[in-house]
Amino acid sequence: MSELYSQIQESAEFILKKFKDIPRHAIILGTGLGSLTDRIEIIKEISFKVIPHFIPTTVESHSGKLIFATWKNKPVIILSGRLHYYEGHSTQEITFPIRVLKAIGVDKLWITNASGTVNPEFKAGDIVFIEDHINFHPENPLRGLYDPQMGERFPDMSDVYNKEMLEKAKDCCDILKIKFNKGIYFGLQGPSLETPAEYRMIRILGADIVGMSTVPEVIVAHQCNMQIMAVSIVTNATPQTGPFEKTTMESVIEVVRVSSGKLFDLMESLIEDN
Ligand code: HPA
Numbered sequence: 001m002s003e004l005y006s007q008i009q010e011s012a013e014f015i016l017k018k019f020k021d022i023p024r025h026a027i028i029l030g031t032g033l034g035s036l037t038d039r040i041e042i043i044k045e046i047s048f049k050v051i052p053h054f055i056p057t058t059v060e061s062h063s064g065k066l067i068f069a070t071w072k073n074k075p076v077i078i079l080s081g082r083l084h085y086y087e088g089h090s091t092q093e094i095t096f097p098i099r100v101l102k103a104i105g106v107d108k109l110w111i112t113n114a115s116g117t118v119n120p121e122f123k124a125g126d127i128v129f130i131e132d133h134i135n136f137h138p139e140n141p142l143r144g145l146y147d148p149q150m151g152e153r154f155p156d157m158s159d160v161y162n163k164e165m166l167e168k169a170k171d172c173c174d175i176l177k178i179k180f181n182k183g184i185y186f187g188l189q190g191p192s193l194e195t196p197a198e199y200r201m202i203r204i205l206g207a208d209i210v211g212m213s214t215v216p217e218v219i220v221a222h223q224c225n226m227q228i229m230a231v232s233i234v235t236n237a238t239p240q241t242g243p244f245e246k247t248t249m250e251s252v253i254e255v256v257r258v259s260s261g262k263l264f265d266l267m268e269s270l271i272e273d274n
Helices: 002-020 032-037 096-104 165-175 194-206 215-222 251-274
Strands: 025-029 040-047 067-073 072-082 106-116 127-134 182-187 209-211 227-236
Touching: 002 040, 002 096, 025 032, 032 072, 032 251, 067 194, 067 251, 072 096, 072 251, 096 215, 106 215, 106 251, 127 165, 127 215, 127 251, 165 182, 165 227, 165 251, 182 215, 209 227, 215 227, 227 251
Parallel strands: 025 072, 025 106, 106 227, 127 182, 182 209
Antiparallel strands: 040 067, 067 072, 106 209, 127 227
16 A cells, blocks of 8 residues: 555545545635635534645635535535645645545535636636646656556546536526636646746647646546536736736735636536536
C-alpha cells in the first residue's frame, strides 16, 4: 500500500467518525464564493486544520473547511477553501482532498472558479460552463509512483466533463433567463496574471477562459471516476478581448460577489434535480 493511499484512508476514517451520512455531491468553492453558506443549511463544519493530512489554505479569501449541509433538501459537502499550486504545494497535495472525498463516498463533483476571458464573446460577470480544458500546470497530479488503488495509470481524458449536465445547464439557463456559455478552460500555475502576448497565445491554442485552479482537481476526480461539472465566473476581460481594465484581487472578488447569485441559482436547480 502506498503512503498516499494510507493517508487518504486515515483522513477518510477521521471524517467518517465525525459524520456518517455522506452526501454524494461535493462542491468546491472558488475564489470569493464563500457566500454560498447564506443559502444552505449547515449541519457540521470540520476545519482543514484538524483533518489528518489536510493542508490549511493560505489564501485570505478562502477559509479552509469541509461543510456538511443541505441545499434545497439535497445533502452536499462543501469544500470551502481550495489549495492552489501557486501557494507552493505540489499538484498531488492540492488534489488530496478530492481523493478523500471519493474515499468517503462522494461521486459527483461540482467545481467552481474565477477566470479571465480570452473569448471576445464573453464578458466580466458571465457564467461559463467548462466543457474541456488545456493543462498548462507544470506538474501532473498523477505523476509519481503508481498505486493501482488510485485508479488507472493512464486515464483516458476524452470525456471528462459530464455532457448530460452540460445539456441540463443549458436548459436551466433558458428557464432562469441567464445567458448560457460553455467553453474551454486553460489552467496554469499563476500567481502572476498573463501578459497580452500570453493571453493571445491562450486564445490561439483554443481556450476561452483562463485560471489558476481546477485542472489538477479535475484530472484526479476523473481518475477516481467521479462525475464532474465545472463552472466559472468570468471576472475580467483581457487585452485579447478588447478594452479592459487592470485586474486586481479586489476587482475579481467584486465581480464574483455581484455574479455569484446567478451561479448559485443555476447550481441550485441543477443539484436539486440530480
Ligand atoms: N488569469 C488567470 N487567472 C485568473 C484570471 C486571469 O485573467 N482571472 C481570474 N483568475
